[in-house]
Amino acid sequence: MLLEVERVASFYGGFQALFEVSVQVAEGETVAIIGANGAGKSTLLKTVVGLMARTTGAVVFDGRPLGGVPTHRRLGMGIVMVPEGRRIFPSLTVEENLQVGAHQTRAGPWDVGRVLELFPALADKRRRPGTRLSGGEQQMLAIGRALMGNPRLLLLDEVSLGLAPIVVRRIYEAMPEIISSGATVVLVEQDVGQALRAADRVYCLLEGRVALQGRSAGLTRQQLSDAYFGMRA
Amino acid sequence: MTWLNDVVQGLLLGGLYALFATGLSLMFGVMRLVNLAHGDLSIVAAFIALAIVDAVPVNPLWTVLVVVPLMFGVGYLLQRGLLNFTLRGADPLPPVLVTFGLSIILQNLLLEIFSADSQGLDAGRIEDASIRLSDRLAIGWFPLLTLLVAIGVLAGLQLVISRTRLGRAFRATSDDPQAARLMGIDNRHLFAVATGIALATVAVAGLFLGIRTTFTPSVGPTRLIFAFEAVIIGGLGSLWGTLLGGLVLGVAQTLGAQLSPGWGVLAGHLVFLAVLAFRPAGLLGKPVPAQ
Numbered sequence: 385m386l387l388e389v390e391r392v393a394s395f396y397g398g399f400q401a402l403f404e405v406s407v408q409v410a411e412g413e414t415v416a417i418i419g420a421n422g423a424g425k426s427t428l429l430k431t432v433v434g435l436m437a438r439t440t441g442a443v444v445f446d447g448r449p450l451g452g453v454p455t456h457r458r459l460g461m462g463i464v465m466v467p468e469g470r471r472i473f474p475s476l477t478v479e480e481n482l483q484v485g486a487h488q489t490r491a492g493p494w495d496v497g498r499v500l501e502l503f504p505a506l507a508d509k510r511r512r513p514g515t516r517l518s519g520g521e522q523q524m525l526a527i528g529r530a531l532m533g534n535p536r537l538l539l540l541d542e543v544s545l546g547l548a549p550i551v552v553r554r555i556y557e558a559m560p561e562i563i564s565s566g567a568t569v570v571l572v573e574q575d576v577g578q579a580l581r582a583a584d585r586v587y588c589l590l591e592g593r594v595a596l597q598g599r600s601a602g603l604t605r606q607q608l609s610d611a612y613f614g615m616r617a
Numbered sequence: 618m619t620w621l622n623d624v625v626q627g628l629l630l631g632g633l634y635a636l637f638a639t640g641l642s643l644m645f646g647v648m649r650l651v652n653l654a655h656g657d658l659s660i661v662a663a664f665i666a667l668a669i670v671d672a673v674p675v676n677p678l679w680t681v682l683v684v685v686p687l688m689f690g691v692g693y694l695l696q697r698g699l700l701n702f703t704l705r706g707a708d709p710l711p712p713v714l715v716t717f718g719l720s721i722i723l724q725n726l727l728l729e730i731f732s733a734d735s736q737g738l739d740a741g742r743i744e745d746a747s748i749r750l751s752d753r754l755a756i757g758w759f760p761l762l763t764l765l766v767a768i769g770v771l772a773g774l775q776l777v778i779s780r781t782r783l784g785r786a787f788r789a790t791s792d793d794p795q796a797a798r799l800m801g802i803d804n805r806h807l808f809a810v811a812t813g814i815a816l817a818t819v820a821v822a823g824l825f826l827g828i829r830t831t832f833t834p835s836v837g838p839t840r841l842i843f844a845f846e847a848v849i850i851g852g853l854g855s856l857w858g859t860l861l862g863g864l865v866l867g868v869a870q871t872l873g874a875q876l877s878p879g880w881g882v883l884a885g886h887l888v889f890l891a892v893l894a895f896r897p898a899g900l901l902g903k904p905v906p907a908q
Contacts, residue, residue, distance in 0.1 A: 433799065459801030471796035475788040484789045487782065488801030533801060 385444075386411040386568050387432065387537055392441035394424075394431045401427040403592045404441070409537070414559070414569045416583035416600070418576050420612060423589040425572040426468055429539045432570075433465045434458050445537070459488045462536030468545065468572075470526040472514040479510040481525055485532030492534025493565045499528035502558050520551035527555070531562065538562065540571040544578060556582055576608060590614050622754045623871045629757070631847075631867025632764025633829065635860045636822040637840055638847035639771055640815030642859040645848070647787050647811040648704060648794075648804075650712045654719040656841030657727075658816055659823030662688050663832050664727055666824050667736055677738035677828055684820045692816030696809040704808070720837065727834035738827040763825045768860065770818055775856050787811065791854075846889040852902020861900055 387409040394402040402424045409415045417425045430436050432443055434455040443450045445463060453461075464485075473481055482496050500507040503524040509517060514525060523543060530538060544552040552575070559582060563569060573579035579586060580600045588596040588611040596603070596611035609615070637659060644650050652658075665687065666680040699719075703711035740759065747755040778784035786807055790797040794804055826832060826840070843866060851862025866885050873884020892899060 435795065435798070454803070455798045456801045456803040459799075465799050467796060467799055471793055471799075473789045473792040473796065475792050476785060480785055480788075483782070484785045484797075484800050484802075487786060529800070 385409065386446055387570070388442070388444040389428070389432065390442040390444065392428075392431055392439055392443060394427050394436045395438040396427075401592055402431065402439075405589070405592070405594055407587055407594070409568060409570055411536075411568055412563075413584045414563060414571070414582060416579035416586045417570065417572045417589060418574075418579050418586060418608075418612065419589035419595075422591075424592040425589055426541050427592075428589070429465055429541050429570070429572060432537075432539060433463055456488065459533055460490065462490060462534065463539070464530045464533040464535035464537070465539040466526050466530045466541060466543070468541040470519075470522045472517075472522050472525055472529075474513060474515040476514055477511050478506055478514050478517065478525060481514040481529050482532050485529035486534075488533060490534040494531045494534050496532070499531055502531075502561055503528055518551075520547050520555065523547060523551075523555055524558075527558070527562075531565075531567075535567045538567040538569050540569065542572055542574060544573060544575050552578065576612070588612055619753055619875065620872075623875045624868055625754065625756060626760070627868030627871035628864050629760035629764050629867070630871060631864035632760065632767040633822065633825055633863075634843050634847045634866050635863025636763065636767040636770060636818065636825060637844040638851075638859045638863055639767075639774065639822075639856070640817075640819040641841075641844045642848045642851075642853070642856060643774065643811055643818070644815045646854045647791050648808050649709070650700065650704065650808075651709075651716070652700075652812075652815070653713060653716040653841065654723060654837075655716075655815075655819060655844060656839065657720045657723040657837030658688070658691075659819045659826065659840055660727065660832055660834065660837045661723055662816075662820035662823035663738065663827035664731055664736070664834075666738055666827060667731070670738060677740050677824065678743075681821060681824055684824060685817045688816040688820035689813040692813035693809045695816075696812035697805060700812065701805050701808055720841075724834050724837060731834060733833055733835070735831040735833050736827070737831045738824070740828045744828065759828065763829070766821060766825070767863070770821065771856050771860050774814070774818070778856070783807075783810065843885070846885060849899055850889055850892045852899025854903070855899070855901045858899055858901030865900070 385408050389405060389407040391404045391406055392402055393400060393404060405428060417428060419425050427436065431439050434453060445461060450458060473484065476484060479496060482499055505521055506524055517525060543555060571582065583600050586598065586600050586603065587594055590611060596607060641652060641655050644652050662684050665684050666677050669680045669683060670677050700712060703715045743759050747757045749755045778787055786802045789800060790802060790804055790807055798804060847862035847866050848859055850865050851858030865888060869888040870881045870885040874881030
């Protein structure tokens, strides 16, 4: 297993957002985390990357427990997250946004040239401030910036949020190349159909707990909607 | 012609103010930290130079080779060991209180070690040498050197910020500290480097102050106020603005003093207040977006 999340609980101050969540991700597979708003999807990703101040349980990456390892060291190990809302740096140009993604210099296939090949829409805008792009281009930039860190594990938080369906499709068309470059992908997605198409396996969170998991192809609509909305079958 | 002379002298004095303000501007820009001990740290640097000159007979200008790296180290450790802990929450008060306390501690330490006597650094002939341009207009070599060094320091810093990996990390962290952490930027280390650089520049400022005029352990806060005014006049977050702010403040003070000897500092404060009232973002600052 590349990533093992074992009975993890996470807290925002006094509020508990995850309860004993366990997730396994094998190297090379694509896993989707789905669930309603507030189910704990983003919290799970933040826990893996080390942004949650209070957690219990274990996160193990490639056999190494990550307890006490700060975020920037996890980046150095190859765990990279694309945050919800893109979080492009406005003072940096498109190209500089990409360069800052390689702050932890990790060897690997990605550099500015290859990211611009993957997302040609960014190529002629590389000198523009990063926030003077359309929403879809900003999402491409955020993904490209993460790829600059040459991830072994790429965590994508709400990639399609607020984007037109055609733009979402264009972004998901880039996934095969990202995966073939050697990245294992965990994506949080509100669009369940999109998640099932993109991922090999799916975890559905409900109120901070895993309500359902299985191979994308093997889950029925009924199972998914029961888990998503918390109905007991 | 005396007016022209005053403007020129004001610009030269402004170079010193800009040198003081640079570090303040950098620290606020990178981590939104207002360092109230900034002026006192410059005086610490001047006293270190004094101690060196007392021990080894060298021109105080040479002490820059020791004082600047030393103050960089002090800055790094100060940030890493103390100030980082004040930045953990969103509350702006802890860093202000802690640096205020630090300011008092530093003043009293200096008082304890060096006494309250006025001290000065003697740089020799360069202090009185000047270029005479006409009967009424002369430019002192030393103030000119101060201004050139200030421009050099600011230009160098600007280059670092706009062109290097470190500079990109500074700007990214200033924009969005959490997203910067997601890029693998260790903000504790980055902040410490920023404070190190800030104290390196303030060490140069303290040294030039000590050569230009006399100093005592208690003059730091005045330096802080002038540095503040330079940063605000120029515009927060703009290094060239900080240079401009220093120059404007210097000219305002010398012109005010020309009207009446007591009005120099007051004129500087009035210009500062006018900028706050009519152009709160500063001369070169970007308008603050309403939130």
